[in-house]
Amino acid sequence: MSDIKAPKGTRDIFAPEIHKWQYLESAIRAYYGKYLYQEIRTPVFEHSELFSRGIGSETEVVQKEMYTFKDKAGRSLTLRPENTASVVRAAIENNLFETLAPLRFYYIGPMFRYDKPQKGRYRQFQQFGIEVFADDSPQVDAEVIFAAVDFLKKLGIEQVQLELNSVGCPNCRPAYLQLLRRAAQAEAHRLCDDCRRKIDGNPLRIFDCKQHACSEISRGFPVIGDHLCSECADHFAAVREALSWMNVPFLLNPRLVRGLDYYTKTAFEVTSGQLGAQNALLGGGRYDSLIRELGGPDTAAIGFAAGMERIILHLEHLEASRPRILFVACGDPQWLAHAMQLAQVLREEGYPVHLDYQGRNLKKQFKKADRIAAAFTLVLAEDEIRSGTVSVKDMASQEQVKIPLKELNAWLKKNY
Ligand SMILES: [Zn+2]
Ligand SMILES: [Zn+2]
Incomplete structure (x- = not known):
């Protein structure tokens, strides 16, 4: 293939x-x-x-x-x-x-x-x-x-x-086209082959010809505005x-x-x-x-x-209106249930969320968050699970804060 x-x-x-x-x-x-x-x-x-x-x-x-x-x-x-x-x-x-x-x-x-x-x-x-x-x-x-x-x-x-x-x-238009045809006919020997063919069919198209000689010649032709x-x-x-x-x-x-x-x-x-x-x-x-x-x-x-x-x-200057992604990083596969549930709650709130199911370590998950251009990475590791919190890392500023899970929504509303 x-x-x-x-x-x-x-x-x-x-x-x-x-x-x-x-x-x-x-x-x-x-x-x-x-x-x-x-x-x-x-x-x-x-x-x-x-x-x-x-x-x-x-x-x-x-x-x-x-x-x-x-x-x-x-x-x-x-x-x-x-x-x-x-x-x-x-x-x-x-x-x-x-x-x-x-x-x-x-x-x-x-x-x-x-x-x-x-x-x-x-x-x-x-x-x-x-x-x-x-x-x-x-x-x-x-x-x-x-x-x-x-x-x-x-x-x-x-x-x-x-x-x-x-x-x-x-x-x-018909009377004008007759005038135009006559003018084009008189110059036919100087027009390109394409334009010569247009004289009988649609002489207006001669004005579109990209050949320099043709556009010079057609400058002398009558224009519809006068007729x-x-x-x-x-x-x-x-x-x-x-x-x-x-x-x-x-x-x-x-x-x-x-x-x-x-x-x-x-x-x-x-x-x-x-x-x-x-x-x-x-x-x-x-x-x-x-x-x-x-x-x-x-x-x-x-x-x-x-x-x-x-x-x-022409839209190169526009910052593509890409949604800001949240990445949920899971410190250990045993907390995958928490991670999946948190991701689902966030999607319900309207955020685009991605998480990794491969059981990679946190360092590799941060790398992946970087690769998908995540705005924030939300870490669930042992400490967070025990204390009912989540660590949120701003991927641009690299600043990290720990927030009680039940305040996460309010925090995101303010900082997302
Ligand atoms: Zn008319
Ligand atoms: Zn031409």
Whole structure:
């Protein structure tokens, strides 16, 4: 078995890093609960069609990055590359539009993309995100964006920067895309092969190209902001105004496009410069036609998805919220009954407790207490047993006190 490794682009997570994940997950639940988001858990695989119809068959994700397979009955299934399409599917299928209010969801879970693995990017990666359905007001855009930026700041992440754009709607985007195609066509000979292919399919993606030459050229292309219909322009102005009410600074980026086709109107990305170059931590926007396109009511929606591996990288400064352990050391195996009973009483009180059953001497038990980073070691040896006491050693300061057993609880309440 020893030559079997985790597949490329996947990883195991365990202590101490796992404490950061647990911390982040409970922070998400607590924070977004205040906005009445409720958790939704959807399957990790779906019918492939959901993603080709939902995300867009022309996108990079659908064309190159999906884990698609046939099951034994010949169905085409896909490991979810993102969660929004699934949440929409679930809401339609379970009639949540009629039964659940407010229609606000958050999710936490693994997504899968066949992508080039690099630091903070994996083929199985963890995202959390929020979705608001059936609300088309620009103020809800501002609230969602505020809750994205504010959450990252509350985690202690520094140099958080918000980039904002409007990507238009089915009324104004087609005419703009024609303009963009024409501009790109004229420069096609200078664009990279990848970008040339995007001209007919989705020319917006040219703005995403990492090739220096392409981004230089695309700087001269028309931007959607100059070609919004009045509805989109008004909406975008109202979003920016509401962001100013909430004191959220932003950078207008007229070339910000999102990787998935379903976005309309507001699009945003949040990055942090804390680890050097600006790293995208989350992105999202409005997707007012997706619910209808997937067979649901004609109703608006907005949300974002955040890459949790990237966020975890930014939590290095956080003291992992590890519980403080109590170690019960037993001076002689004949007092193991006392030790086990004391450990149980302490667990009932809510303390994490460990003890050693191997009959090792006290010196070795202290070593073990050190290895598991115990905060206190509670010693039960002959003297303590006879006098109904326990010796408590503070593992950091190395100070030791002897306390009557019946005062232990009160002592811990004060010193733990
Ligand atoms: Zn429009
Ligand atoms: Zn290019």
